Amino acid sequence: MAARRDPLALPEWHALHREATLVSQLIGAGTTALGRASYASRFGDYYTAFFGLSIGIERLAKLILIADYVLEHSGKLPDQAAVKRYGHKLGMLVEEADRIAKKHNLKLETPKPDGPIPKAIILCLDAFADASKGRYANFEAIGNPAFNPANEPVAMWWREVVEPILKKHYRGTRAEAGVKARAQVIDAMIGGMSSVNFFDESGGTMDNVATASERTGQTRWAQKYGRFYTLSIVRWLSEVFSVLTQINGYKFGLEVLFGHYEFFNTYRVDDNFLLTRRNWPLS
Numbered sequence: 001m002a003a004r005r006d007p008l009a010l011p012e013w014h015a016l017h018r019e020a021t022l023v024s025q026l027i028g029a030g031t032t033a034l035g036r037a038s039y040a041s042r043f044g045d046y047y048t049a050f051f052g053l054s055i056g057i058e059r060l061a062k063l064i065l066i067a068d069y070v071l072e073h074s075g076k077l078p079d080q081a082a083v084k085r086y087g088h089k090l091g092m093l094v095e096e097a098d099r100i101a102k103k104h105n106l107k108l109e110t111p112k113p114d115g116p117i118p119k120a121i122i123l124c125l126d127a128f129a130d131a132s133k134g135r136y137a138n139f140e141a142i143g144n145p146a147f148n149p150a151n152e153p154v155a156m157w158w159r160e161v162v163e164p165i166l167k168k169h170y171r172g173t174r175a176e177a178g179v180k181a182r183a184q185v186i187d188a189m190i191g192g193m194s195s196v197n198f199f200d201e202s203g204g205t206m207d208n209v210a211t212a213s214e215r216t217g218q219t220r221w222a223q224k225y226g227r228f229y230t231l232s233i234v235r236w237l238s239e240v241f242s243v244l245t246q247i248n249g250y251k252f253g254l255e256v257l258f259g260h261y262e263f264f265n266t267y268r269v270d271d272n273f274l275l276t277r278r279n280w281p282l283s
Contacts, residue, residue, distance in 0.1 A: 005203070007249075007258040012077050016260050023063065026056030028236055028280035035278050036228040038219045044155045046201075050134070051229060054090065054125040060237050060264075061093035062086050067102045067244050067257055075253040090126040094233075097240055104245045109268075113232045113235050117168070119246040121230055128153050149203065158201035159274065162222040165229070168218040170221045180215030183210045224275060231274040238264035 030052025037045035064084055069078045084095065100111050133151045141147040145169045149155060169175050187210035197216075198206040206212045213222030240262035249258035266281040273282070 004257070007026070007255040013258065016063070016256065019059065019125045019240070020260040020263040021058050021061065023059045024050045024266065024281055026169050027053075027060065030054075030056055030068045031227055031231060031234070031280040032278065034134075037223065039198060039206075039215060044152070046157065050125065050153055050157075051129040054129045054134075054268070057088050057125060057234065057237065058088060058093055058129065058220060059089070060234070060241065061097045063260070064097045064100055064237065064241050064244065067248075068243060069105075069163060070254060070257055071104075071244070071248060074257060088129055090129055091122050094122055094237070097237060101240045101246070104244060106240060108236070108239050108243060110232075110236055110239060112236050113229070117161060117164050117229045118135070118233055120164065121226075121233060124157050124160055126178060127151070127152070127156060146251055152203070155202045157226075158222070161226060161229075162218075165225045166218060166221060169225055171219065175221070183213035183217065186213050223249055227278075228271070228274045231280075232271075234267050235274065238267040242268065 030049045033045040033052065034049035035262070037049055038040050055190045061085070063196055066078060066083070068183055069082065070076065086096075101108065101112075133140075134153050136148075137152050141152070148161070186210065191209040194209050196209055196212050198212050200215055206215060242264055245257040246261045249260070266283075269282070
């Protein structure tokens with residue numbers, strides 16, 4: 001039998017090690033920004049979140065595909081042509097990760113998030129990865145009367161993700177009643193002597209204290225649950241990668257997979273952490 005390889009002496013191991021830490025940090029930065037984004041001074045955090053999350057989730061799914069290739073080819077890594085064939089379609093990559101999990105009969109603690117909100121999150125991040133509809137949408141809108149404002153990433157996120165979140169967790173609750181009541185009190189106190197000129201996430205004008213105050217209340221729920229549902233997708237992908245590689249990384253011939261799962265343990269936490277912790281990755 002050939003001598004067992006030292007993972008730390010393998011250039012390929014170092015490449016995957018660097019990729020794993022990059023992916024973990026991209027997702028963490030995106031998640032943290034998503035929990036801060038708002039219509040006012042933190043509007044840019046929406047775009048920071050979309051950049052980090054769209055790229056990070058794509059590359060985490062690709063790590064799963066690479067790990068699967070290694071397992072199927074006795075420790076051999078895919079070549080550049082094979083990696084490029086994975087493409088950039090986030091929805092397809094997530095589905096491929098699910099197929100791999102089922103193929104290997106992985107025993108996962110958390111199932112794949114499959115409700116309408118997680119699906120909408122993947123839809124929005126996938127659209128953001130499309131240059132004309134997402135990353136460069138603001139430039140596409142310049143001098144282009146045919147540009148569809150519904151494709152603007154933040155407007156799409158609010159429409160496709162946040163509105164369903166508000167409907168499920170906020171509308172008709174005591175929290176909504178409290179936000180509306182506070183907005184009216186604040187408006188009565190300072191509305192007559194204040195000038196308000198904000199735009200909401202969909203581009204609508206907010207020109208009075210009550211409307212802006214109510215939007216601020218809604219934003220807190222958008223931040224909290226937008227982060228939660230996004231992290232639920234990340235948690236599942238992290239578990240797929242971890243379960244796929246944790247044991248196999250110690251097997252003879254598969255040393256290239258050794259230890260990379262550790263970067264994603266930070267996302268394998270319970271719902272309470274996903275709901276309440278604001279800074280990611282956890283430390």
